Amino acid sequence: MTSPDRPAPLAPFTADDYRARMARAAEDADAAGLAGVLVAPGPDLVHLTGYRPTAATERLTLLVLRAGHDPVLVVPALEAADAAHAAGAGALTLRDWTDAADPYALSAELLAPDGRFGVSDNTWALHLLALQQRLPDTSYASLTEALPMLRAVKDxxxxxxxxxxxxxxxxxxxxxxxxxxxxxxxxxxxxxxxxxxxxxxxxxxxxxxxxxxxxxxxxxxxxxxxxxxxxxxxxxxxxxxxxxxxxxxxxxxxxxxxxxxxxxxxxxxxxxxxxxxxxxxxxxxxxxxxxxxxxxxxxxxxxxxxxxxxxxxxxxxxxxxxxxxxxxxxxxxxxxxxxxxxxxxxxxxxxxxxxxxxxxxxxxxxxxxxxxxxxxxxx
Missing domain, CATH: 3.90.230.10 (Creatinase/methionine aminopeptidase superfamily)
Known part of the structure; x- marks a missing residue:
């Protein structure tokens, strides 16, 4: 039994909660004329997947959301186990890469080659520039500009x-x-x-x-x-x-x-x-x-x-x-x-x-x- 001083504990978010958030983000991006959403470690990734890497590093971690496609999280192999334990992991596909591989080539396979994508505001320039090199006909807009309501309305x-x-x-x-x-x-x-x-x-x-x-x-x-x-x-x-x-x-x-x-x-x-x-x-x-x-x-x-x-x-x-x-x-x-x-x-x-x-x-x-x-x- 709980008391006014000890309110009932809050139920954790589920994979279904994160699945709905990712689907809504992909649909909103499509409605805004975007080919998809690219999300690096930071608050957008936490909101959409429940995954918070221990530290943002030079190794690429990238969530790719596109209407009509399953969500994919590109993640370094040495962090894949942690990502798999995130609350929203059951709602997406993990694609890991080793240090000997090219994560940008892997990510490019998931993108429309001439699409315009919304990108989380704290994405490293290192990663965005490398993607542009692989896909020179793509273009990008910050999520604050392109999808300002992404996290604004709370359930x-x-x-x-x-x-x-x-x-x-x-x-x-x-x-x-x-x-x-x-x-x-x-x-x-x-x-x-x-x-x-x-x-x-x-x-x-x-x-x-x-x-x-x-x-x-x-x-x-x-x-x-x-x-x-x-x-x-x-x-x-x-x-x-x-x-x-x-x-x-x-x-x-x-x-x-x-x-x-x-x-x-x-x-x-x-x-x-x-x-x-x-x-x-x-x-x-x-x-x-x-x-x-x-x-x-x-x-x-x-x-x-x-x-x-x-x-x-x-x-x-x-x-x-x-x-x-x-x-x-x-x-x-x-x-x-x-x-x-x-x-x-x-x-x-x-x-x-x-x-x-x-x-x-x-x-x-x-x-x-x-x-x-x-x-x-x-x-």
Whole structure:
């Protein structure tokens, strides 16, 4: 029996799950006018097959997906045993190659000689150029450009994993509020965040941003040796992977009582974040979320101090398409998950950012982070 504190374990993905994903990717590629999809080690390969090589090397590993053809994974012989144990291995054909063989000739046999292929963004140039040499009439496009929705829409099992990761990040935030900040280095608080994320089930910690005082005006400051002092505003942004899916949340806290200006800036960001979340609904464009949040900050006189996009997708990585930014007209679809994280950054003084992961529902958006967004005071 499970309790609210111990939710039922998540069922693992099956070969059928991966078979459906690969078939959908091949069909979407065909509909987009592509001859197929080529996937190197990285998040796309994990999403489509469940296979995560121990390390990306100069040896070619390549998943080939084409409508009307069985999926094939070209893999080095010394890694074939590991690939065969991947959850999705039963849904594809493995073709291994030894170091004495030519993997590009093997791969070329699987491709249309004059086709245009979508290629995972992190494919090594070494491999792509070698394929082009074997098949000079082929052409290629990045998957972010050619199939931006490849991983964007999550099914129920993926949403459950993202919700679990979000809940773990929320529990981490609730506990970090009880930690002493004043008189400690940013790196000390960052270590506390990492430890708490792992305590709450994260197998991987990707980042622990702790930006105190003027460091908070740098959105990607992470953490340094600065000693946090009484009167500092502190930006906290942290996340990683739990059950293979990402968490990412930001809150801004204050050591002691904030000034009227600090409270006002925080209130503006909180209002902007709320406006961004309210704008989430099926059919809205990604840029509409950015516009809604940005309008609040611009209308309050801080438009030039909001210096990044409003959000990014999240899934098997903590940053992935779609992106909530002006010019991105991709419509939102039920099951998409992304951050809504406006901020204001005052150089040399302080910064404020508030971030939740939101999923698109049939009638709006649902936050996967539920901790208080008011300005918390810490010691």
């Amino acid at each position: 129920a099992a993926e949403l459950a994993r993202l919700a679990a990761a979000g809940a773990a990040a929320d529990a981490t935030y609730e506990q970090i509020l009880k930690v002493r900040f004043s008189g400690r280095r940013e790196t000390d608080v960052a270590a506390d965040l990492a430890s708490l994320l792992r305590e709450h089930g994260h197998e991987q910690v990707d980042f622990t941003v702790v930006g105190s005082g003027p460091n908070g005006a740098n959105p990607h400051h992470e953490a340094g040796d600065r000693t946090i002092g009484h009167g500092d505003m502190v930006v906290l942004d942290f996340g990683g992977l739990k059950h293979g899916y990402g968490s990412d949340t930001s809150r801004t806290v204050h050591v002691g009582e904030p000034t009227a200006e600090e409270q006002r800036v925080h209130d503006i960001v909180r209002e902007a974040q709320e406006a961004g979340v309210r704008a989430v609904r099926p059919g809205a464009a990604c840029q509409d979320i950015d516009r809604a949040a940005r309008a609040v900050i611009t209308g309050s006189g801080y438009g030039e101090r909001f210096i990044h996009r409003t959000g990014h997708g999240i899934g098997v990585t903590t940053h992935e398409p779609p992106y909530m930014i002006e010019g991105e007209e991709q419509p939102l679809v039920e099951g998409m998950c992304f951050s809504v994280e406006p901020g204001i950054y005052l150089p040399g003084r302080f910064g404020v950012r508030i971030e939740d992961i939101v999923t698109v529902t049939p009638d709006g958006g649902r936050r996967l982070n539920t901790t208080a967004r008011e300005l918390a005071q810490v010691e």
